[in-house]
Amino acid sequence: MAKPEIHTMEELSAAIGVSRPTLSRYFQDPSKVSKSSVERIRRGLEQVEYIPNFFATRMNRKKTGMIGVIIPYLNDLFFTRLLESIERAAMRAGYTVITQCSHSDPEIEARAAETFLSMNVDGAVVAPLGNRSDLKVYERLNARLPFVLMDSRPARLSGVDFVGTDHVQSTGLITEYLSRVGAPPVFLAMPRVNFNALEREMAYISKMEELGFEPTIIGIESLNGEGYFEAHGLAVLDDHFSKGNFIDASILCANDRVAIGALRAAARHRLEPGALHRGGLRIAGHDDYPLSEFMIPTLTTVAQNVQAIGQAAVDRLIEKLRVEKPHDNQAVQLMDGVLKVRDSA
Incomplete structure (x- = not known):
């Protein structure tokens, strides 16, 4: 027999007999709900077809558990590897990564930054597009939320944390x-x-x-x-x-x-x-x-030590997220390259 489909939190509240605020706390953090309510909610969820709205359960939180990442190219396997490293590091720390690509276009890069601000992401990691980027975009991100640059850094942008290769x-x-x-x-x-x-x-x-x-x-x-x-x-x-x-x-x-x-x-x-x-x-x-x-x-x-760069960028961002009063000192972490001698030279 097919389970009844539930589409809203209000419908779910009525179906399983738990208040809407209790359900909201459960989906944000089950530890904030009494054991008896947790058990009741879990039994109720087994009886219905319901998928919580990912964004709706996060928008009212002080922390959304989301990290925004901007990369310049999707057709470059270097950035594919770097993104994989960031996602794995973020998942281990309990965060969800939302990725945007600037597609070599400064207007798209700026729009991606504004999207992250509107989504209330907890912080952002950005591989900048290049000298065509609008530095005001980075300055706005840095002023509004914890922010780390990776891979390359604008010479004219100061005070922003950076992780990359030496x-x-x-x-x-x-x-x-x-x-x-x-x-x-x-x-x-x-x-x-x-x-x-x-x-x-x-x-x-x-x-x-x-x-x-x-x-x-x-x-x-x-x-x-x-x-x-x-x-x-x-x-x-x-x-x-x-x-x-x-x-x-x-x-x-x-x-x-x-x-x-x-x-x-x-x-x-x-x-x-x-x-x-x-x-x-x-x-x-x-x-x-x-x-x-x-x-x-x-x-x-x-x-380049791609895995270490991605891990260090996430580590630095999480460190900034956990500091109540941000400090002004810039953190720059540079990784050594390793020579790979093969047939061409």
């Missing part, structure tokens, strides 16, 4: 490695669409000068107008290889997705990157993108 250490690590095993590397940059792009470029310059080498940077301007990193790496090196440039160079790419495009360009020109092949061409990246170890050749890179 790009000076990580980029310096792979620059030094490439300089030791082959020619000092050329840096295949990308259009300055995010803060990490410029930070890694500056870290490369600093390490090259420290090692006594002249920095060489290519690929700052987009050649094809496409926003995808792989297409940028392909277009830049396809152009250079067709002119005979850098065919025996060490090339450090701004990230692994650019490096995947670079490997495609090498294959198109029948070049074989890596120490195992004739010639001096080496190609390396940064991030340890999930597909890096499945490329041909497998990609030498620097791994």
Whole structure:
């Protein structure tokens, strides 16, 4: 026999003979309801078909148990891994994650922030879109609720907690490695669409000068107008290889997705990157993108500790949620990168 369907808390209250306020307290926190009422409610719920409204049971709480997360891309496996790390850390702490994607659009990013404010989320973790972001959006979030930036940070935004990779250490690590095993590397940059792009470029310059080498940077301007990193790496090196440039160079790419495009360009020109092949061409990246170890050749890179970044961002946010009087000191936590030596360099 089918159970009767219940659609509202009022209907449920009448069906099982418990007051509406008692039901509300039960769905918020069963420990706030007497044992006899808890048992009565549970027996009643077994007799009906009822699913509590997720948002309705949270909107009247001082704390909703929800954390808002904004990421810039859905088609990037790096952010998929980062989001997974955040969700797992949040679930272990008893929070529900509500995710919004800015889709590389500052207006969507701003709207996502306003959505979180309207939903009364307890706090937010944001991977910023880049230099096209409206910094007032971050300032508004930071003024209204506990807020942590992750992955990349705007140079012009101060006083906001940040968790990410130490790009000076990580980029310096792979620059030094490439300089030791082959020619000092050329840096295949990308259009300055995010803060990490410029930070890694500056870290490369600093390490090259420290090692006594002249920095060489290519690929700052987009050649094809496409926003995808792989297409940028392909277009830049396809152009250079067709002119005979850098065919025996060490090339450090701004990230692994650019490096995947670079490997495609090498294959198109029948070049074989890596120490195992004739010639001096080496190609390396940064991030340890999930597909890096499945490329041909497998990609030498620097791994970001994605799991630790996600966990630390959630830990810091929860720490801020539990402080009654927020303090002004900014917390910055930077994770070291780890060199992953593979066939391409």
